[in-house]
Every structure is written in structure tokens, then in C-alpha cells.
Amino acid sequence: MRPLGPAALPLSLLYALGTSLFRKGYASGFLGRTRFGFPVLSVGNIEAGGTGKTPLVLALCRRILARGKRPGIVSRGYGRIHPDRDLFVSRGEGPLVPPEESGDEPALYAARLPGVPVAVARDRRRGVSMLEGLCDVAILDDGFQSLEVIPPVSLVFLPAFLAERPARLSDLLPSGPLREPVTSLSRATHFVMTSSGDSDRDRERGARALENLSPALSPEALRPVLFQRFRIVEVKSFEGQRILLPGELAGQKVAVVAGIANPERVEADLRGLGAEVSGILALPDHAPDTREMRSRIGCFAEEMKAKGAAHLLATEKDRVKWTEPPTETLPLGILSGEAELCDEPRWKTLLDELLGG
Numbered sequence: 001m002r003p004l005g006p007a008a009l010p011l012s013l014l015y016a017l018g019t020s021l022f023r024k025g026y027a028s029g030f031l032g033r034t035r036f037g038f039p040v041l042s043v044g045n046i047e048a049g050g051t052g053k054t055p056l057v058l059a060l061c062r063r064i065l066a067r068g069k070r071p072g073i074v075s076r077g078y079g080r081i082h083p084d085r086d087l088f089v090s091r092g093e094g095p096l097v098p099p100e101e102s103g104d105e106p107a108l109y110a111a112r113l114p115g116v117p118v119a120v121a122r123d124r125r126r127g128v129s130m131l132e133g134l135c136d137v138a139i140l141d142d143g144f145q146s147l148e149v150i151p152p153v154s155l156v157f158l159p160a161f162l163a164e165r166p167a168r169l170s171d172l173l174p175s176g177p178l179r180e181p182v183t184s185l186s187r188a189t190h191f192v193m194t195s196s197g198d199s200d201r202d203r204e205r206g207a208r209a210l211e212n213l214s215p216a217l218s219p220e221a222l223r224p225v226l227f228q229r230f231r232i233v234e235v236k237s238f239e240g241q242r243i244l245l246p247g248e249l250a251g252q253k254v255a256v257v258a259g260i261a262n263p264e265r266v267e268a269d270l271r272g273l274g275a276e277v278s279g280i281l282a283l284p285d286h287a288p289d290t291r292e293m294r295s296r297i298g299c300f301a302e303e304m305k306a307k308g309a310a311h312l313l314a315t316e317k318d319r320v321k322w323t324e325p326p327t328e329t330l331p332l333g334i335l336s337g338e339a340e341l342c343d344e345p346r347w348k349t350l351l352d353e354l355l356g357g
Contacts, residue, residue: 002337004174012172014037024145034125035150039137039354044144045157046184047177050261050285052157052194054105054317055230055339057141061113064137065349070116074127077103077144079121079286086126089118092134099321102284105141109339111169114277122151135334137355144187145179153354155226156188163205166212172202182213185220190235190350195229195342202227202342226350227342235313235333238325243333245313250274255304255330257297259283259318266335289321292345301329 004011025031039086041060045051057073064071070092071212077083082104089095089102090110099107102120109118117134119128124146127136144156159178160168167182169175185191193209206225213222235244253276258266263282270277282302287293301312313329319334326332341347 006175008172008175009170012169012175016169016181017183023056023147023180023184030198031096031148033148033150034128036138038132038341040128040140040149040151041137041354042140042143042149042151043138044146044154045159046180046182046334047157047159048179048261049177050265051140052228052230052265052339055137055337056155056192056228057109058112059228059339059341060139060351061109061116061344063341063351064355065115067351067355069136070134072117072119072138072204073113073117073119073295074084074124074130074131074138075103075105075109076122076124076139076143077106077107078142079103079288080120081265084122088130089120089241090114090116092117096223100288104317104321107340108317109141110315110318147187151188153350156185156186156211157192157193157194157316158185158209158225159261160194162209162212164208164212167217182216185213185223186217188223191223191225193225195227195340196227198344220294224346226346228339229342230265230269231340232273232335232337234336235311236336238319238322238334240334243331246273247325252276252310253278253308254313254333255301255307255309256280257283257300257312257314257318259285259287259321260315261285266313268328269337270313270334278304278307283318289323289326294326296327297326301327304329 026033043053043057046171060073062109081100089097089106092115093112095110106118106120108283116130119130120126122271124140131138193206210222232246234242237243251274255278256266263280267280309330313333313335315335
């Protein structure tokens, strides 16, 4: 959902009241919360839209696997055709169901992490229960608003604007991008921000964000700030073979199709590598693979070819939904990337505490 701006401020007041009552229902014990007997880690945000949760979940799973432990992932499976059905997307041996039944992010997890069990459930308690006995730690994807589970570790992405100014009422949906008031950040154990690539600048931005949160949070609720950033590691063919390295994108004229919440981030990443982006087709987040969608991509590819684009680039989240290339007008490349965990010792300490050393 795109923010509606200041005109929607009265609706933001109502929204703030509604979310407050919802949270109080759990805080008072009227609505039940569950603490599990094995580690649970939540990765979430308070903004609507994409902030980099999926790459971070993938990176954390790889770190946990490298320690000889087995992670599992629980998702709601946004966009799936039967949202009330609890099911295994993978039991740790690759995908069991097609993306339309699992949702695109769970399908991507199952494809990228074949050794990791993935469950989808509307109630995250049921999802975590499904993973008991199959993993050593459960990761809640986009789990910050899932108050029915009490995670020992809760990572929450901070909105970028907090490095510049305090939050305002107009930042709440539908006026602004926030799902909850920033006071809800007291539920987190760690804050996460996207790195600028400069560690000194990151420390300054983190300090400013905490300063801008201090009017809303008590000193005890201000959490450590961890940094991560997404980087493109290769461009693959539709079949999965490497066709380009990041450095080979410099000077190339490319077009982008992206069905994600924040397609501008893809464009910025490509421009940072020196690519010339001729145009971007922003599809709806979680958009299904339909004939109409393929027609739009085909028309866009024709237009971009006429502008001199050499490649049509798409995200892995889009690729996981396609059974065949959506167009043959331009060579198709799939952007494969990962989250880089900055200041590794701090991330190591977090995982030590979660996994017991």
C-alpha cells in the first residue's frame, strides 16, 4: 500500500487507536502468547513494503547452517491461493508445492535453501509447532507483528528517515509508511539498518536514529543497531547458470522488471554497479504469473529493446513464480544477491546468545 499523504491524517489517528488496542490485547493476557522450548528468531519491520528482510533471512540461515545447526523458516505466505491452509513448503529436501500455494518468499526460501524446512501458517504458533523436531531454531519471516509468539531474539528494520528526524503521527498508515507507532519498537531486541558502505557514517546514522527514537522510547528500550546491506553477486540465466558477474554490468544498458515492494532499490543497486537502466517495469508485489502480466512484460521488453537495452533483468522473487521465460524479446537475466552482515563480530555475538555459544 502506498502512503496517501497528509490528507489521510484522520485515518492515521484511527489506525493508531486500532493498533494500540490490538497490542494491549496481548499485553494484558486477553490474547494468548506462546514461548517455545527451542530458539525462535523474528525478522521484521514496522514499515509497509520491502526493507531487505528476505536476503537477511537467507543470510542468517546460512550462518546457522555453518555452525552445524539446522534452521527452519515460518512465513504467512502472502499472496498464496489458500491463505488459511497450513502446509509445508519444504521439509528440508526442496520445494513440495508450487509458488501459488506457498507464496513467493517461501518458494524462494525452499529453492535457495534446500536443506532448510519451510512452513506457512496464518497463525505463527502453528507454524513454529510444525517445525518442532525438524530444526534447531525457527526463524519468523516478517514476524514483528505476530504477537502470538514470544521470540527470544527479535530483529526489526528501522525506517531510514529515523536517521534524519523523529517519527510523526503522519508517518503512520495510511498517511505514511509505518504499520505501527515507533513505541512498538520496545518489543525488539535488536534494531537493523541498511549500511551505507562506510562504517563511520553508519555509526553516525545509528546514533542519530537512536537519538530520534529517544522521545518515544525509554533508555532501556533503545536497542543495539546492527547493519546489513544487499549486494548483487551474479546474474544467472533463467535455467540458473551464471551469465554475468557484477563488474560486467558496468556500462551495460539494461531494463528491469521487478514485482517487489521496493523496485527502486533494484535500480539503485544496478546504477551503483555502473549499469545504465533504460527503464523499470514495477509489477505489484506478490503479483501472480498470468497471461496479462506476461503481455505487459513482453510489451515493455519491446520498448526497451528499441531504446538499446541489452538485457532484461528480473529478481529471484519473480523468477521463482515463472515456469518459462516471460519474453524472448531480450536476453533474460536473474539478479542473484545476498545480504552482507556488516561488523561480523556483533552478528556472531547475537547468534552465540541465540544458539547457546
